[in-house]
Amino acid sequence: MKTHESPVDQFDAEALKELRPENQLGKTALVLAAVCVAAWFSNIVNGSPLLDALPGMLILYVMVIIGLVVGRFCPFYLPSVAWVSLISIIATLPFFPGNGWIIARLAEVDFLAVVTPVLAYAGLALTGREFAMFKQTGWKLVIVALLVFTGTFIGSAVVAHVML
Numbered sequence: 001m002k003t004h005e006s007p008v009d010q011f012d013a014e015a016l017k018e019l020r021p022e023n024q025l026g027k028t029a030l031v032l033a034a035v036c037v038a039a040w041f042s043n044i045v046n047g048s049p050l051l052d053a054l055p056g057m058l059i060l061y062v063m064v065i066i067g068l069v070v071g072r073f074c075p076f077y078l079p080s081v082a083w084v085s086l087i088s089i090i091a092t093l094p095f096f097p098g099n100g101w102i103i104a105r106l107a108e109v110d111f112l113a114v115v116t117p118v119l120a121y122a123g124l125a126l127t128g129r130e131f132a133m134f135k136q137t138g139w140k141l142v143i144v145a146l147l148v149f150t151g152t153f154i155g156s157a158v159v160a161h162v163m164l
Contacts, residue, residue, distance in 0.1 A: 025072060029065060036061045039114040046110040056109035059102055063088045 036057050043053040067084030074083070092099050092106075134141060 042113045045113040052108045055105040
C-alpha cells in the first residue's frame with residue numbers, strides 16, 4: 001500500500017459489488033432471519049401477542065427475499081431497497097390476489113417497534129469509508145452535524161407547535 005493511499009482506495013468496484021446483499025443471498029437470508037426474529041420479539045412493545053404478528057413477519061421476510069432474488073438476477077442494476085419496495089407495493093395493490101389477507105397480516109405488526117432497532121443499527125453501522133471521511137473532515141463534521149441536528153429539532157418543534 002502506498003503512503004498516500006487510504007484503506008478505502010484498496011477496494012475496487014468489483015470487490016464492492018460482491019459485498020452487496022443480493023450477491024450473498026445465503027448469508028443475507030440468515031442475517032435477515034435473525035433480524036426478523038428480533039423484530040418479532042420487539043412487537044411485544046405495543047402489547048400484542050407474539051403469535052398474531054408471526055404471519056406478518058414471515059410475509060415481510062418473504063417479500064425481502066423475493067426482492068433480493070429479483071435484484072440478483074435482473075439484467076440491470078437497481079438497489080436492493082428499490083426491488084424490495086417494488087415487490088412489497090405490488091403484493092399489496094388492490095388487484096393483487098390475496099392482498100386483503102396480506103394487508104390484514106401486516107396490520108398485526110407494529111412497524112414502529114420493528115424499524116426502531118433497524119434504524120439504530122443503520123446509525124451505528126460505520127464502514128471504513130465513513131471512518132476515512134471522518135478523518136479527512138475532522139472536527140468540522142461534528143460542528144456541522146450538531147448544527148443540522150439542532151436546526152432539525154427546532155424546526156420540528158416549531159412546526160409541531162404551529163400545527164398542534
